[in-house]
Amino acid sequence: MTPESFDFIAALVKSRSGLLLTPDKRYMLESRLTSLLMREALADLNALAVRLRDPRSAPLAEAVTEALTTNESSFFRDGKPFDHLRRALPKLATARPAGSALRVWSAACSTGQEAYSVAMIAAEMGAELQGRRVEIIGTDIAGEVLARARDGIFTQFEVQRGLPVRQLVRHFTQEQGRWRVSAELKAMARFDRCNLLGDLRVMGRFDVIFCRNVLIYFDPPTKTRVLGALAAQLVPDGVLYLGGAETVLGLTDRLVPVPGERGAYELPRAVAATG
Numbered sequence: 448m449t450p451e452s453f454d455f456i457a458a459l460v461k462s463r464s465g466l467l468l469t470p471d472k473r474y475m476l477e478s479r480l481t482s483l484l485m486r487e488a489l490a491d492l493n494a495l496a497v498r499l500r501d502p503r504s505a506p507l508a509e510a511v512t513e514a515l516t517t518n519e520s521s522f523f524r525d526g527k528p529f530d531h532l533r534r535a536l537p538k539l540a541t542a543r544p545a546g547s548a549l550r551v552w553s554a555a556c557s558t559g560q561e562a563y564s565v566a567m568i569a570a571e572m573g574a575e576l577q578g579r580r581v582e583i584i585g586t587d588i589a590g591e592v593l594a595r596a597r598d599g600i601f602t603q604f605e606v607q608r609g610l611p612v613r614q615l616v617r618h619f620t621q622e623q624g625r626w627r628v629s630a631e632l633k634a635m636a637r638f639d640r641c642n643l644l645g646d647l648r649v650m651g652r653f654d655v656i657f658c659r660n661v662l663i664y665f666d667p668p669t670k671t672r673v674l675g676a677l678a679a680q681l682v683p684d685g686v687l688y689l690g691g692a693e694t695v696l697g698l699t700d701r702l703v704p705v706p707g708e709r710g711a712y713e714l715p716r717a718v719a720a721t722g
């Protein structure tokens with residue numbers, strides 16, 4: 448692949464998704480796009496770059512972008528945010544009128560483990576939620592992972608990563624060597640496509656937002672833009688969770704760390720008071 452082809456594909460992917468492909472990602476680009484090249488009967492990445500220059504290639508550009516996403520996820524990933532959520536949900540429920548729903552957004556949800564982890568917490572809470580429903584919306588830029596999240600079927604390997612046996616037995620049933628999430632959890636969660644670079648106002652406002660392990664793939668201006676857009680969708684007493692390697696510090700003052708809670712962020716007090 449020529450440097451020009453690499454630069455063209457990298458710029459296209461960045462403009463569509465925010466994903467930053469530095470020259471050291473050349474090998475990754477080659478390996479992730481091999482099957483797409485075969486499917487499209489293209490000789491190499493230079494031929495792909497030529498094809499992508501055609502304005503009618505939007506579906507191909509989408510497929511290229513999707514192939515370059517990293518979709519790794521696991522149940523109760525990093526632990527801490529979920530411990531905090533267990534304490535935060537009852538407080539949020541108390542602050543809401545009877546009959547209202549608590550809205551939780553798993554932005555960049557990949558195959559759904561994060562959304563279903565939240566659903567398990569909510570399902571196990573019972574009376575602590577004082578009758579408030581929990582509505583979980585998982586979104587991602589990639590259609591294939593969303594389809595898997597909607598199916599709610601996980602391999603033995605996937606459930607072994609982070610899901611305690613007690614919860615596996617309670618919330619999943621075994622089916623031909625794989626594990627199907629219960630109807631109760633499925634009813635709490637829905638999965639839609641949403642690009643974090645798009646207009647996030649269409650999503651409505653949320654009590655809780657998880658946006659974890661995706662900002663690491665963006666450059667600082669893109670992180671700032673996405674964090675600002677997420678802050679705008681958070682209710683005044685809401686909470687945003689980021690991944691272990693992510694922070695708002697040095698990127699935006701529209702969110703501040705929740706004191707003593709790693710990975711949890713909230714609106715600054717002055718904003719929350721007027722929100």
Ligand SMILES: C[S@@+](CC[C@H](N)C(=O)[O-])C[C@H]1O[C@@H](n2cnc3c(N)ncnc32)[C@H](O)[C@@H]1O
Binds near residue numbers: 464586641642658660
């Ligand atoms: C590493 S996974 C993180 C999954 C989950 N949040 C977790 O922490 O386990 C990152 C996800 O971000 C998605 N993604 C990348 N760019 C995106 C964008 N611009 N908008 C929405 N999702 C995006 C990818 O498709 C991928 O599924």
